[in-house]
Amino acid sequence: MASTLRRISGKYLPGFISARRNGGTVPIGTKLIISYLLIIGITIVVFAVVGTHLIGTIIMSEAQASVRNNLNAAREILHGRLRHVNDAVRLTAGRFFLRDAMPAVRTDPVAQELGRIREVERLDVLTVTDRTGNVLLRTSNPPLAGDNVSHDEMVAAILHSKKPVAAVSVVPAADLRRESPALAEQAYFKITETPMAPPREASEETAGMMLRAAAPILDSHGNLLGVLYGGILLNRNFEIVDKIKQTVFEGVEYKGQDIGTSTIFLNDVRISTNVRNLDGTRAVGTRIAEDVYDQVVVSGNPWIGRAYVVNNWYITAYEPIKSINHKIIGILYVGVLERKYVDLRKQAVSTLLALTLTGALLSMGVSYFISRRVSAAVRQLVSASKEVARGNLDTTVEIRTNDELQDLADSFNTMASALRKRDTQLKEYTQRRIMESERLAITGQLAAGVAHELNNPLQGIIAYTHLLLEKTPPEGQLRETLGKVVDQAGRCRDIVRGLLDYARPVKPHKRPSDVNSILQQCVSLVENQALFHNIQVVRELQEGLPLAVVDPAQIQQVFMNMIINAAEAMDGVGRLTLSTRVEPDDRHLEVAIADTGHGIRPEDMERIFDPFFTTKDQGHGTGLGLSISFGIVKEHGGTILVESEEGKGTSFIVRLPVKTAGEA
16 A cells, blocks of 8 residues: 555656655755855856946047047147138238338338237247248348248248148258247257157257248239248247147146146157146156157057056047148147046946945845745645655645746645545555455355365266266167266366366476477377367477476466467467567566467456456356466466457467576
């Protein structure tokens, strides 16, 4: 009963009944919490790494975009000042007083008016030449005149095209000195050693960078009378860079430092800047970093990115300044202090990490609550499963979570109810079987006793009937009647003998025996009978068959019974096949007895081994042959299998144990 219940429970509870384990178990709640923690930890790390990288990238991208816009604004301011110079020179060159005075511009009224214009327009240089490039008047140095400046690129452009020009230009120290000794002195720099700057042999800078414009002086017929050029020296002129700083960065400071700076370079030397040295002075005379110089001046490409400026790191934008001949002569720079963006990135990262950790803590709390809820339901199911495994089929589980666990609990309760019903049915069935077994045992004992008591009178009836037959004439009704008495008494004797054999089976005397030989003896005993005259006996006996541990007499009885049954099933006409073979495991052999008779009906298959069951006509057979054979084979540790197809024949397969080498 208990084993049957365990088999049924094992069928219905594959996932609930816990098997005994050698080691301890980890609760599912702990596994869930650990899984949640791993997921949360991985999420935190991914968010921290990816978020930090993205924040840094975004902030720096925004900084670079901002400084690029700042560079555009600085360029407009520089070009705006250049346009102012160009407008002043061009309009002055077209005035009547200058055209009418050519070439006598050194007269006091003309010279005074040109000097006034230079001061009003805040020009450092305003010079008039004739149509061959000879200087007629330098308003910044009136005594010096008469030298030829046709070599100057601006003057040469006017002499060639007679069209106004304006550009940033580099003026050698000698030309500056002729324009004004003060300008030459203003342009002079002692170059300061600067970290990360490219190697340079010269230790001073004497040339000047100017915003210059030149315009032709034409008569009424468009003939060239001369050239007027003017300009503003950028060396130590901080007006433009400070205007860029004030306009673009609005003079904002960050932790005591200007957040934005601007610089104009002559080649690689700062000639106008609001970048500060450590002592607070302007960093004029310092030089640009080598990597920036190579990209901007050597390669002619803009630079947008992080760069070291004098004594600090900036997010910078550089672009080349080109002369009228498109030669790179300097650099325009704007930069934003990197520290601000570094601190902003740190703040953003700190905020992100704080939010991530807060979310992680909340997630862990929710995860703990969920895992506890799930594990509690699972613990209920495990506990109930163990109760069912111990035989307590009244166990139920109450889970109301509106999810798969509730469905599982409902299925468990349905299963437990089915098991209770099955258990009740099994108990009732077992009780009936026990009662039937007891009744059959009593009936068997009674039948055996009755058979034993009837055996002696039957022997007497048979003996006296034979005596009467000997004294009765061959002809006559009495002899026929006595013959019928002998036949029926013999049938009763066979039934009694079979009943005794079935009720009190004889203990087999097993010994190693040749099954092929036993089968051959059975055939030799029956093949001469009239029933077998039209039956073809086919022998398919395996040679070298190992010995079987059997009682030869009892096994012969089994084979004889099956052979005669096969002959009767074929009505004496057909083919009887006898075959033997060793199973692949070498521990059993099979004997198959197959006929081509009418077969066994499917509804009779389950009853052929029942006592007194027979399909033969009344008066033929007792229905005990197969029952006795089944008992004999079972006593030998073997089995009988039946394969039958109605109308085609039947095969009985007897499976017997083989004698092993150890037993020999």
